[in-house]
Amino acid sequence: MVLEPDPLAALPPRDDAKSAADEVLPAPARGRPRAEGRTAEILVAAVEVFEEVGYANLRIQDIADRAGAGLATIYRRWPTKQALIADALQHKAATFDPAVCGDPATDFGAIVHDFADVCAGKRSEFLSGLLTAMSTDPEFADAFRCGMIAPLRERLREQLTQILGADCPQMELLIDLVPGVVLFRAAVCGGDIDPDALAAEAVGLVLNCAQAAPPRPA
Numbered sequence: 291m292v293l294e295p296d297p298l299a300a301l302p303p304r305d306d307a308k309s310a311a312d313e314v315l316p317a318p319a320r321g322r323p324r325a326e327g328r329t330a331e332i333l334v335a336a337v338e339v340f341e342e343v344g345y346a347n348l349r350i351q352d353i354a355d356r357a358g359a360g361l362a363t364i365y366r367r368w369p370t371k372q373a374l375i376a377d378a379l380q381h382k383a384a385t386f387d388p389a390v391c392g393d394p395a396t397d398f399g400a401i402v403h404d405f406a407d408v409c410a411g412k413r414s415e416f417l418s419g420l421l422t423a424m425s426t427d428p429e430f431a432d433a434f435r436c437g438m439i440a441p442l443r444e445r446l447r448e449q450l451t452q453i454l455g456a457d458c459p460q461m462e463l464l465i466d467l468v469p470g471v472v473l474f475r476a477a478v479c480g481g482d483i484d485p486d487a488l489a490a491e492a493v494g495l496v497l498n499c500a501q502a503a504p505p506r507p508a
Contacts, residue, residue, distance in 0.1 A: 332357045332364060336378035344419030345375065372430045375423065380437030382408075394452035395493050401445050403489035406472050417476050439469065453500050460499065468492060 335357035340348055350371060354361050368374035391397060409417050424431040446465045454461065471492075475483055 328357065328359060328363075329367070330381070332359055332367075332374075333378040333381040336374055337382050340375055340378065340419060345423040346419065348375070348419070350374070372423065372427045376430050376433035376437070379434055383438040383441050394449045395497060398446070398449040398453065398496060399489040399493040401442070401449065402468050402492045403485045405442060405468060406483050406485040406488045409469075409472050409476065417473070421477060442469065450496065453496055454503060458499075458503065464496065464499070467495075 332353065336353045339352050339356055343352070348371065350361060350364055353374070354364055357364075364374065368377065409420075420434070424434060443465050446468060447461070450458070450461060450464055454464075458464070471488070472483065475481055
């Protein structure tokens with residue numbers, strides 16, 4: 291009698307059960323997740339808290355909670371509150387990018403509007419906290435001037451140059467007009483600032499200057 295070969299014998303053995311080592315799942319990590327590589331989130335959280343409570347009332351713990359980071363993570367990167375806020379404001383300035391349409395007057399108005407809204411719009415604590423920090427910490431003040439005011443002035447210069455020409459004798463005055471009026475009205479006069487109205491006034495002034503200027507040489 292000839293036995294027929296078992297067709298199942300040629301199949302590889304079933305692997306229904308994995309080894310014990312394969313079935314052991316890694317234990318879940320405990321504690322707060324590490325915030326490595328989350329610098330941007332921390333800086334954004336710092337600006338948000340700064341705008342809400344001002345400089346004097348700002349606590350690093352509040353920033354850590356907002357960013358979902360640990361205090362140790364923040365202090366490893368920024369040993370002081372001043373250093374953190376200075377970097378946060380520079381980060382905000384780097385991402386300050388008003389929508390542009392290609393028309394210099396409209397784009398100039400957009401820059402004015404956004405700067406007024408940031409410094410003296412609905413977030414009233416921002417400006418008072420900023421002035422307090424600048425008056426008490428020269429390092430912070432320098433960082434703010436280099437990281438936020440200097441880029442703002444260059445953006446304004448670019449648009450004004452297209453409207454008035456690079457040889458406009460009032461160029462420096464007109465550049466400083468925007469931050470100057472915002473700071474004066476908000477910090478000294480104490481009145482509310484309407485970013486839309488201020489932008490319209492600033493654009494009108496610049497266009498009047500352009501009309502009064504002598505014709506440019508062909």
